[in-house]
Amino acid sequence: MSGVLFSRVCIVGVGLIGGSLARAARERGLIGEVVGCSRNAGHLQRAVELGVIDRYSTDLAEAVAGADLVVIATPLGAIRRVLEGIAGHLAEGALITDVGSAKGSVVRDAREVFGGLPPIFVPGHPIAGTENSGVEASFPELFRERRVILTPVEETDPAATARVRALWEGVGAEVVEMSVEHHDEVLAATSHLPHVVAFSLVDTLARLNDRVEIFRYAAGGFRDFTRIASSDPVMWRDICLANREALLKILDDFRADLDRVRSAIERGDGDWLRDTFAAAKRARDDYSA
Amino acid sequence: MSGVLFSRVCIVGVGLIGGSLARAARERGLIGEVVGCSRNAGHLQRAVELGVIDRYSTDLAEAVAGADLVVIATPLGAIRRVLEGIAGHLAEGALITDVGSAKGSVVRDAREVFGGLPPIFVPGHPIAGTENSGVEASFPELFRERRVILTPVEETDPAATARVRALWEGVGAEVVEMSVEHHDEVLAATSHLPHVVAFSLVDTLARLNDRVEIFRYAAGGFRDFTRIASSDPVMWRDICLANREALLKILDDFRADLDRVRSAIERGDGDWLRDTFAAAKRARDDYSA
Numbered sequence: 417m418s419g420v421l422f423s424r425v426c427i428v429g430v431g432l433i434g435g436s437l438a439r440a441a442r443e444r445g446l447i448g449e450v451v452g453c454s455r456n457a458g459h460l461q462r463a464v465e466l467g468v469i470d471r472y473s474t475d476l477a478e479a480v481a482g483a484d485l486v487v488i489a490t491p492l493g494a495i496r497r498v499l500e501g502i503a504g505h506l507a508e509g510a511l512i513t514d515v516g517s518a519k520g521s522v523v524r525d526a527r528e529v530f531g532g533l534p535p536i537f538v539p540g541h542p543i544a545g546t547e548n549s550g551v552e553a554s555f556p557e558l559f560r561e562r563r564v565i566l567t568p569v570e571e572t573d574p575a576a577t578a579r580v581r582a583l584w585e586g587v588g589a590e591v592v593e594m595s596v597e598h599h600d601e602v603l604a605a606t607s608h609l610p611h612v613v614a615f616s617l618v619d620t621l622a623r624l625n626d627r628v629e630i631f632r633y634a635a636g637g638f639r640d641f642t643r644i645a646s647s648d649p650v651m652w653r654d655i656c657l658a659n660r661e662a663l664l665k666i667l668d669d670f671r672a673d674l675d676r677v678r679s680a681i682e683r684g685d686g687d688w689l690r691d692t693f694a695a696a697k698r699a700r701d702d703y704s705a
Numbered sequence: 706m707s708g709v710l711f712s713r714v715c716i717v718g719v720g721l722i723g724g725s726l727a728r729a730a731r732e733r734g735l736i737g738e739v740v741g742c743s744r745n746a747g748h749l750q751r752a753v754e755l756g757v758i759d760r761y762s763t764d765l766a767e768a769v770a771g772a773d774l775v776v777i778a779t780p781l782g783a784i785r786r787v788l789e790g791i792a793g794h795l796a797e798g799a800l801i802t803d804v805g806s807a808k809g810s811v812v813r814d815a816r817e818v819f820g821g822l823p824p825i826f827v828p829g830h831p832i833a834g835t836e837n838s839g840v841e842a843s844f845p846e847l848f849r850e851r852r853v854i855l856t857p858v859e860e861t862d863p864a865a866t867a868r869v870r871a872l873w874e875g876v877g878a879e880v881v882e883m884s885v886e887h888h889d890e891v892l893a894a895t896s897h898l899p900h901v902v903a904f905s906l907v908d909t910l911a912r913l914n915d916r917v918e919i920f921r922y923a924a925g926g927f928r929d930f931t932r933i934a935s936s937d938p939v940m941w942r943d944i945c946l947a948n949r950e951a952l953l954k955i956l957d958d959f960r961a962d963l964d965r966v967r968s969a970i971e972r973g974d975g976d977w978l979r980d981t982f983a984a985a986k987r988a989r990d991d992y993s994a
Contacts, residue, residue, distance in 0.1 A: 622988035
């Protein structure tokens with residue numbers, strides 16, 4: 417379909433997302449050489465052995481040299497440091513994109529590090545992932561039929577956005593564009609809030625005295641419900657901090673709703689509970705239809 | 706292995722659980738004739754067509770006549786009415802068991818209806834189910850390698866408990882016995898709380914203005930997390946009311962934990978968030994190992 421879109425790609429953070437993008441784009445012939453970068457040479461060596469990257473450097477300036485695309489796929493909390501490390505070392509015409517789960521903080525960091533948002537920086541977020549992490553968990557089909565959100569801002573060069581879009585479409589994703597603010601609100605609701613709630617709920621049960629027995633009697637629904645509590649704690653710490661405002665807003669909505677449910681249980685209001693549960697069931701069934 | 710354990714079984718409420726028990730026990734030759742009972746003749750007719758039951762009556766007294774086992778598999782809120790309908794109509798030597806997700810309320814109801822708990826009543830609860838309901842969703846493997854909790858009380862005849870245990874073991878379940886109070890606490894934590902939280906969370910999102918778009922960007926983790934919000938609203942209303950005390954207690958623990966997470970996000974306490982998420986991840990990973 418398309419030929420080679422980028423002749424040398426530097427992937428900073430070769431984990432589930434970075435590794436899967438490298439695998440998918442190589443498999444489809446969309447990219448040439450792949451250079452990995454992270455602080456952990458052991459992980460990078462493993463990525464070479466797995467055929468995910470061609471070579472690596474733990475030095476950012478060295479890793480991005482000559483690359484025409486830099487993909488920042490580290491946890492959110494490391495993005496600012498990465499931007500600082502690559503500023504001044506990019507090749508002429510190189511693009512930058514990222515895969516961070518919150519976009520306001522990334523755009524803010526980029527503005528500060530570069531003294532204004534570089535037109536070649538295309539903020540992005542693939543809505544894909546599993547509860548597993550690391551390059552060993554990466555696989556080329558991860559983005560197939562998944563949505564990737566790009567949040568170009570006023571300063572972003574439309575040609576840069578188009579090239580990053582082509583890469584994601586090339587690996588099977590559906591690309592949509594929206595504002596940074598809207599992205600952060602939508603993701604706070606559909607992803608960040610559920611993760612915080614799942615972590616909290618498992619933590620509540622784990623702190624009970626009879627925790628071992630408690631978990632013994634958990635059924636399939638519990639297993640599904642709490643799967644996301646197996647996600648990477650550092651990644652989710654970073655997301656909570658990066659998308660703090662939007663997350664606190666939806667978290668407060670949820671607490672108010674939960675309080676309403678609590679008081680209906682307390683006063684024995686069966687009709688209210690049935691109607692509320694039925695409305696939730698309809699919304700969930702519509703969504704999964 | 707075992708021969709016929711009960712020669713005529715009356716299943717009151719031929720839905721997912723009652724239907725699956727009938728299918729499994731018939732398939733294994735553990736029971737003879739199966740008589741269905743509910744208020745809806747159409748559902749019962751469908752159960753006959755599916756081969757789940759042999760015949761039916763919408764009249765409780767008629768349905769239980771001559772049965773040596775009555776399985777009450779209605780929603781919790783209907784159990785008291787069923788007990789009232791069968792009292793005085795049971796055959797000599799007949800046993801009663803139920804599958805209610807809360808046991809304190811059932812035992813209380815039985816005590817009141819019969820003027821003391823009949824020794825032939827064995828309160829039970831299979832920890833099995835799916836988010837689907839109704840006889841169409843029933844299947845004979847539902848209980849295989851699942852736990853069934855029996856909560857015999859002081860008055861319960863050990864021989865009755867042993868016979869009900871044999872039926873559940875015969876359909877592949879692992880039977881454990883515990884006190885009514887302990888059952889209700891354990892289930893409040895592992896099942897009732899997660900369902901209430903999932904219903905509440907989906908309700909929160911469904912009430913947002915941009916709800917359609919919100920759900921569009923939900924990923925796989927969200928789908929798993931909210932699956933239990935597709936459960937039957939009437940069943941869950943009944944559970945919330947029946948297990949009110951234990952549920953409110955664990956719900957308050959959860960709200961306190963969630964408030965702690967909220968305040969850590971607000972004050973930007975990354976270390977606390979990482980440690981809490983990591984503890985939850987360990988507990989979840991241990992559980993699923």
